[in-house]
Amino acid sequence: MTTGACAFAIPGDLLTKTGGYIYERNLIDALRARGWRVRHIETPASFPHPPPGDEAATLRLLHEVPTEEPLIVDGLVFGAIDTEGLARIRAPMIAMLHHPLGLEAGLPPDRARALIARETSNLRLAAHVVVPSPHVARLLAAEFGVAAKDISVALPGFTRPVFRDLPRDDPPLILSVGLIAARKGHDVLLDALARIADLDWRAEIVGRVHEPAVAAALSAQRDRLGLADRVRFAGCVPDAELHDLYARATLFALATRYEGYGMVFGEALLAGLPIVTCATGAVPETVPAAAGMLLPPDDASAFAGALRRLLTDPAGRAACACAASRAGAALPDWSDTAAVMGAALDRVAARHAAP
Numbered sequence: 001m002t003t004g005a006c007a008f009a010i011p012g013d014l015l016t017k018t019g020g021y022i023y024e025r026n027l028i029d030a031l032r033a034r035g036w037r038v039r040h041i042e043t044p045a046s047f048p049h050p051p052p053g054d055e056a057a058t059l060r061l062l063h064e065v066p067t068e069e070p071l072i073v074d075g076l077v078f079g080a081i082d083t084e085g086l087a088r089i090r091a092p093m094i095a096m097l098h099h100p101l102g103l104e105a106g107l108p109p110d111r112a113r114a115l116i117a118r119e120t121s122n123l124r125l126a127a128h129v130v131v132p133s134p135h136v137a138r139l140l141a142a143e144f145g146v147a148a149k150d151i152s153v154a155l156p157g158f159t160r161p162v163f164r165d166l167p168r169d170d171p172p173l174i175l176s177v178g179l180i181a182a183r184k185g186h187d188v189l190l191d192a193l194a195r196i197a198d199l200d201w202r203a204e205i206v207g208r209v210h211e212p213a214v215a216a217a218l219s220a221q222r223d224r225l226g227l228a229d230r231v232r233f234a235g236c237v238p239d240a241e242l243h244d245l246y247a248r249a250t251l252f253a254l255a256t257r258y259e260g261y262g263m264v265f266g267e268a269l270l271a272g273l274p275i276v277t278c279a280t281g282a283v284p285e286t287v288p289a290a291a292g293m294l295l296p297p298d299d300a301s302a303f304a305g306a307l308r309r310l311l312t313d314p315a316g317r318a319a320c321a322c323a324a325s326r327a328g329a330a331l332p333d334w335s336d337t338a339a340v341m342g343a344a345l346d347r348v349a350a351r352h353a354a355p
Helices: 019-033 053-063 083-087 109-123 134-143 186-195 210-224 239-248 263-270 300-312 313-329 334-353
Strands: 004-011 037-043 071-074 092-096 129-130 150-152 173-177 203-204 230-234 249-252 275-278 294-295
Touching: 004 019, 004 053, 004 203, 019 037, 019 263, 019 334, 037 053, 053 083, 083 109, 092 334, 129 134, 129 334, 134 150, 150 334, 173 186, 173 239, 173 263, 186 203, 186 210, 203 239, 210 230, 239 263, 249 263, 249 300, 263 275, 263 313, 275 300, 294 300, 294 313, 300 313
Parallel strands: 004 037, 004 071, 071 092, 092 129, 129 150, 173 203, 173 249, 203 230, 249 275, 275 294
Antiparallel strands: none
């Protein structure tokens, strides 16, 4: 292993509470622990939909990185920024892609197509690509023209939590954690919860508002379905509070429409929670079948059936919880993630230094 200096360009506040930011914040810390001198470049927060001024400012920042310093660029920037401008960057670039931007749910079709075309073009400029799951690696190779040899999979690491000895909530708590955005399928979860209103439960949906129009629609949907007294939109909560919610919950449920990995599933596995979610993207290779139930996306009836089954079958729920705990114990830690990125940095630096 060699170490040296590198730069990591990430839009906005690195302390933002989303899976991608948590991943990159921990990756930076783990790279530094391995001896890399990582310089964080904070680009404007408007990516992946930047106004021209933010795009130009970002290109100036990236162009300042010296030729000999590998540059990791977060996918929100790398996939959306002007291709001609990106081609003028002097430093060798590693694209850190969590999932293709054009696959985000709720995008206008023209915008989705434009992002896919831009990302395809920009990926030709990457010296290497790092992704969080084998699913994204296969997708980039099959649909974006990236050679498999130029992709490394750096699975997210996890810190083993020590949970307080808290009783499970009564009535049972259904916990959902995910951005308030169309892709996360909270609307499907609400419809599913309305179908099991005859059972005793309450639900907490934890996550930062990413799409205000979606947040407003979800609030109206909850009230229309008569769930206002049973479903709480908690927003962002402190880490300690989220930790306790995992400890007190009976089930974890996320009706996601797509995930490039889904770090919240790892958190649920570490908490030993049965998981109800959707068989989409990287989810089937992240959530073991024995740890819960994976349903088709956008099927509220099937999702409700899975929730009903696990809420009313204590033995089945206990079996899923045991499988979740086993899977959680086998998850990698952040030093494993940093080892993969470190190898990519070594490879790019060596290739760039070669005569």
